[in-house]
Amino acid sequence: MPLTIAPVTPADRADWQALFRAYAAFYRTDAIAAEAQVWDWIQSEAEPYWADIARDADGAALGLVQYSLMHRSLSGGMVVYLSDLFTLPQARGKGVGRALIDHVRDFARARGYSSVRWLTAETNTPARALYDSYAPASGFILYAVSP
Template sequence: MTTISRITADDRPAWDALWQAYITFYESEVPADVSNTTFERILAHKDLHGALARDAAGTPIGLVHWLTHPATWTTGSYCYLEDLFVDPGSRGSGAGRALIDHVKGWAKLYGASKVYWLTADDNATARALYDKVAVSTGFVHYEIEL
């Protein structure tokens, strides 16, 4: 059984391991000072939020980070699910769905109009889940690094 809980200061070692695995999965790098700031912002639970998924033994097996922002197409806000990662050995366990459901429940309580996220086009494993719990909008993502 998977349980979901808000990230606490005591979770730092487990969060670090999952966070680094997530960054590696996307073949990217995040400087240590950015990771430190991210963790502190998650702990503050003001602008950035986070939770861990744990297996039946209590071992952290996944993470999720999200934030809300004002939107022009609603009087409320949108909830952006920024990071979602489940340890490869625990994929298919329901942890990913539980993490998404956690964010969805939080967003409803917060009053957000919707939850949305991005993923890599070739991330077939994740997309198999996403196609079951959400609707693909067909939009293409662009960005400009500053």
């Protein structure tokens, strides 16, 4: 499937919002309250936070990827953290997710970052099949606690 992947611009707000809300719904999360903040991160040149949309040949938005930089204390360097990856159900299995991951890998490689990292739900079996084609799961377990 021919795709274009391009940075989110102000003109993409409606497509970005639709994909972001669908991503939140997939994880059974209401992220509407966060939308304004995330949009500001994407639009800010001072924030090391990026969002890109994959589109088909007709320009229809099929998927979203959002990523940022993350400090790695054991290496003294930075890596790229792929925080959000989502494709519309009708685009799954057609290479959109792989294209978005490879796009972020190209971003990292071009800037000299040593790796791209991400998390997913343990139960997200279809996505994990794609992710496992890149590398085995790291074996780390995420904990999240209230302050």
